[in-house]
Amino acid sequence: MPGRAVSAQEPRGRHADTPCQALRARGEQEEGGEGRAGEFQERRLVGESDPVLRPPAVPARQGPQDRCRDFRCGRRAGRRDTGFHRGVSEVGEEMMEINDQVQARLAKLAEMRERIGIDPYPARAFDAVSIPAIVAAGPSEAPVTAAGRLRSRREHGKAVFADLWGQDGSIQLYFRADDLGAERWTLVNLLDLGDIVRVSGPVFLTRSGELTIAVKDLALVAKSLRPLPVVKTDSMGKTWDALSDTEFMYRHRCVDLIVNPADRRRLAGRSKMVTALRSYLDRNGFLEVETPVLQPIYGGASAEPFVTRYRAQDETCYLRIATELYLKRLLVGGFDRVYELGKDFRNEGIDRTHSPEFTQLELYEAWADYGVMMRRFEEMVCEAAEAAGCGSTIVFHGMEISLRPPFERVGFVESLRKASNEDLFSWAPADLRKLCDRLEIAEGATDRETLIDKLFDHYVTEGIHQPTFVVDYPQFLSPLAKQKPGNPGITERFEAFVAGLELANAFSEQNDPLFQRKVLEEQAGSSDLHAGEVDEDFLFALETGMPSAGGMGIGVDRLAMLLFDAGSIRDVVLFPQLRRVRQ
RNA sequence: GCGCCCCUAGCUCAACUGGCAGAGCAACGGACUCUUAAUCCGUGGGCUCCGGGUUCGAUUCCCGGGGGGCGUACCA
Numbered sequence: 001m002p003g004r005a006v007s008a009q010e011p012r013g014r015h016a017d018t019p020c021q022a023l024r025a026r027g028e029q030e031e032g033g034e035g036r037a038g039e040f041q042e043r044r045l046v047g048e049s050d051p052v053l054r055p056p057a058v059p060a061r062q063g064p065q066d067r068c069r070d071f072r073c074g075r076r077a078g079r080r081d082t083g084f085h086r087g088v089s090e091v092g093e094e095m096m097e098i099n100d101q102v103q104a105r106l107a108k109l110a111e112m113r114e115r116i117g118i119d120p121y122p123a124r125a126f127d128a129v130s131i132p133a134i135v136a137a138g139p140s141e142a143p144v145t146a147a148g149r150l151r152s153r154r155e156h157g158k159a160v161f162a163d164l165w166g167q168d169g170s171i172q173l174y175f176r177a178d179d180l181g182a183e184r185w186t187l188v189n190l191l192d193l194g195d196i197v198r199v200s201g202p203v204f205l206t207r208s209g210e211l212t213i214a215v216k217d218l219a220l221v222a223k224s225l226r227p228l229p230v231v232k233t234d235s236m237g238k239t240w241d242a243l244s245d246t247e248f249m250y251r252h253r254c255v256d257l258i259v260n261p262a263d264r265r266r267l268a269g270r271s272k273m274v275t276a277l278r279s280y281l282d283r284n285g286f287l288e289v290e291t292p293v294l295q296p297i298y299g300g301a302s303a304e305p306f307v308t309r310y311r312a313q314d315e316t317c318y319l320r321i322a323t324e325l326y327l328k329r330l331l332v333g334g335f336d337r338v339y340e341l342g343k344d345f346r347n348e349g350i351d352r353t354h355s356p357e358f359t360q361l362e363l364y365e366a367w368a369d370y371g372v373m374m375r376r377f378e379e380m381v382c383e384a385a386e387a388a389g390c391g392s393t394i395v396f397h398g399m400e401i402s403l404r405p406p407f408e409r410v411g412f413v414e415s416l417r418k419a420s421n422e423d424l425f426s427w428a429p430a431d432l433r434k435l436c437d438r439l440e441i442a443e444g445a446t447d448r449e450t451l452i453d454k455l456f457d458h459y460v461t462e463g464i465h466q467p468t469f470v471v472d473y474p475q476f477l478s479p480l481a482k483q484k485p486g487n488p489g490i491t492e493r494f495e496a497f498v499a500g501l502e503l504a505n506a507f508s509e510q511n512d513p514l515f516q517r518k519v520l521e522e523q524a525g526s527s528d529l530h531a532g533e534v535d536e537d538f539l540f541a542l543e544t545g546m547p548s549a550g551g552m553g554i555g556v557d558r559l560a561m562l563l564f565d566a567g568s569i570r571d572v573v574l575f576p577q578l579r580r581v582r583q
Numbered sequence: 584g585c586g587c588c589c590c591u592a593g594c595u596c597a598a599c600u601g602g603c604a605g606a607g608c609a610a611c612g613g614a615c616u617c618u619u620a621a622u623c624c625g626u627g628g629g630c631u632c633c634g635g636g637u638u639c640g641a642u643u644c645c646c647g648g649g650g651g652g653c654g655u656a657c658c659a
Contacts, residue, residue: 176616206617227593477659528659530658
């Protein structure tokens with residue numbers, strides 16, 4: 001999901017990958033503001049007439065400041081007469097929480113504009129070398145240009161050390177009053193932690209051996225108005241005052257990504273993992289497709305859907321709970337290998353392993369069966385782990401787990417029989433219920449299907465740590481799977497478990513239209529709360545003829561949890577669902 | 584949905600059995616031109632999540648609400 005979604009947005013014009021080259025080709029160049037502190041020679045962006053974009057002067061709103069957007073802020077964003085609530089710097093301030101630190105930054109912002117005459121938010125493109133590349137190149141007499149965010153600042157009289165953080169690393173900066181001239185030195189003293197700057201200068205080693213840019217020129221790229229949490233790491237590698245408020249991290253992921261390198265690595269790693277999954281499928285002849293998210297009939301899983309209303313058609317529709325039924329239509333249509341990687345939505349509770357919108361990879365392969373799916377799963381997990389930088393052995397919650405294929409296979413019926421020491425399949429539902437009562441599980445359930453499933457979880461899956469395929473599920477748990485030849489009560493289905501996480505669900509797909517109709521109609525007529533309407537168009541497709549096929553759904557978030565040793569699904573999702581905070 | 588726990592300065596955390604809301608970092612002012620959790624001197628910063636109650640007095644106890652975490656339920 002993230003990989004593609006981002007790349008799909010790349011051709012956005014002014015933020016294209018190499019704006020400078022594009023501009024150079026067009027021969028558009030502009031004199032930089034010589035004599036204005038903090039202005040490099042710069043090229044104008046396409047379509048911009050005024051190099052110094054000033055926001056329009058909007059009159060400040062009247063009335064009491066009773067709005068507060070910070071969820072933790074109980075007090076009012078009171079206006080104080082500090083003398084800088086004038087001119088363009090005032091735009092938008094009435095919406096902000098103003099505390100002493102924000103106030104100090106606003107004052108510096110105004111001073112930059114009014115005293116030094118620079119634009120704190122210049123709309124410019126420029127070439128900057130990535131910080132890791134500068135670090136790799138080592139000391140250099142020739143000046144380099146770098147851009148990033150200032151963290152940590154160590155003042156030393158008329159010299160200042162600071163750390164500049166870019167996407168993949170950081171480097172120390174050294175500002176000296178003597179090197180910079182009065183105006184740029186003034187700018188240095190107006191910089192705050194969190195400001196985004198561009199610097200250039202030669203690279204040298206300090207006495208203590210730290211690679212450092214001796215800044216000879218600098219420009220502000222964007223002024224930060226909010227104080228960042230200040231996280232420090234000492235010489236022993238111990239971290240001090242790390243941001244640890246999970247609510248803050250989830251609600252303000254941008255800040256979390258800036259200050260918590262582990263979260264940054266985990267979330268970026270997830271994207272790489274997703275790219276690896278796509279790469280595997282693309283290489284193996286699978287076609288990536290997109291099927292409807294808004295569906296008139298939901299199906300393909302047993303789950304509570306989100307319900308919405310399509311006004312133009314005056315119809316109720318549902319956010320998809322699975323992509324299965326549409327992807328199978330494509331097998332009928334003659335696409336032999338298809339996959340979709342995207343979000344499914346289930347209107348159910350949130351816990352450590354469940355998210356109401358989660359990323360699922362579903363793939364379908366004609367002429368294959370669930371055995372082929374097992375092999376695909378093994379290969380994809382290995383490649384994903386490789387891409388995530390995990391190697392073939394990982395540690396999850398303290399357990400060492402080997403991802404080296406082949407994964408173990410255990411039969412559903414035999415493993416339950418063995419673990420429980422009973423033939424639970426011959427038990428009446430009432431007896432199963434009594435057993436569940438004794439084990440204190442499956443509260444409220446009375447039907448045989450749910451009870452057997454819960455007992456299986458209790459006896460078998462909770463004990464599975466190493467990657468394992470549980471194979472050959474009872475038919476009554478698997479309405480869309482094909483029966484095992486010569487064993488009609490059993491289906492060719494597996495679920496893949498690792499470290500107690502259910503990662504995949506796959507079957508040899510049911511392609512007998514009459515049998516499928518019977519199962520779906522029985523289900524729709526049952527008391528199952530989650531059974532939707534019978535999807536006639538899906539049955540129409542099966543009646544047209546679907547090749548035998550293997551199909552599989554993989555929980556992408558959970559695979560990421562496994563590879564990055566995450567304690568909660570929220571830790572591998574960039575923006576987890578949270579309640580909105582009401583005043 | 585239910586149960587338990589948490590919410591104090593921008594961040595990380597104190598505040599005994601109910602007795603003047605504190606520290607470090609950050610901020611602000613000052614000193615310091617190779618520091619790196621820089622250092623040194625000084626200053627400001629709080630509706631203690633919100634609303635009620637008990638009390639002479641509530642960050643602390645009680646009730647209600649909000650948000651979060653964990654567990655549980657729903658999730659073939």
